[in-house]
Amino acid sequence: MTPRLKILYDKNIINNLMNKLNYKNKHEAPKLIKIVLNMGLGEDANDGKKVKTCLEDLSLITGQKAVITKFKKSISNFKTRKGQSAGIKVTLRANKMYEFVDRLVNIALPRIKDFRGLKASGIDESGNYSFGIKEHIIFPEVNFDKVDKIRGLDITIVTSNNSKKGTFELLKELNFPITDKKER
Numbered sequence: 001m002t003p004r005l006k007i008l009y010d011k012n013i014i015n016n017l018m019n020k021l022n023y024k025n026k027h028e029a030p031k032l033i034k035i036v037l038n039m040g041l042g043e044d045a046n047d048g049k050k051v052k053t054c055l056e057d058l059s060l061i062t063g064q065k066a067v068i069t070k071f072k073k074s075i076s077n078f079k080t081r082k083g084q085s086a087g088i089k090v091t092l093r094a095n096k097m098y099e100f101v102d103r104l105v106n107i108a109l110p111r112i113k114d115f116r117g118l119k120a121s122g123i124d125e126s127g128n129y130s131f132g133i134k135e136h137i138i139f140p141e142v143n144f145d146k147v148d149k150i151r152g153l154d155i156t157i158v159t160s161n162n163s164k165k166g167t168f169e170l171l172k173e174l175n176f177p178i179t180d181k182k183e184r
Helices: 004-021 042-046 048-062 094-111 164-173
Strands: 032-040 067-070 085-092 129-133 153-159
Touching: 004 094, 004 164, 032 048, 032 094, 042 048, 048 085, 085 094, 153 164
Parallel strands: none
Antiparallel strands: 032 085, 032 153, 067 085, 129 153
């Protein structure tokens, strides 16, 4: 079954972006390629039970199995050893990506306490948007009675566009609560 946001993108958002950005071909319009979610574990990386609960939480949030990332090098100042657990990540594509964006924008972000919008400065030169969430319990899939520690989460949205303006317009059309550059 096709996600609701994907249908909306195909019917309305592409046409709106073509008009705003003066594109002649619908394939020029920016689109989402993938979404990467990353959760650093810090000192809890050595504890197997805490790693397992983080894996379960991130898998519940995304609907896809999370992967444990490992350190590639040993660095004594950071007390890291090669092969030791560093964090957890998930890469979403296709339908799961659109379902996640829909839940993120309409359910999770409004649940953040004292939320004033996302900053537009998170858009990089390649047209990707990155932002962090301080509490992973804003997602309704996580039962916060069973959570031992509130953790942060980094989200990177990779788009097909190479300009900041195109990515900004795409995210605005997808109803991301991004504050305009003029307001800062």
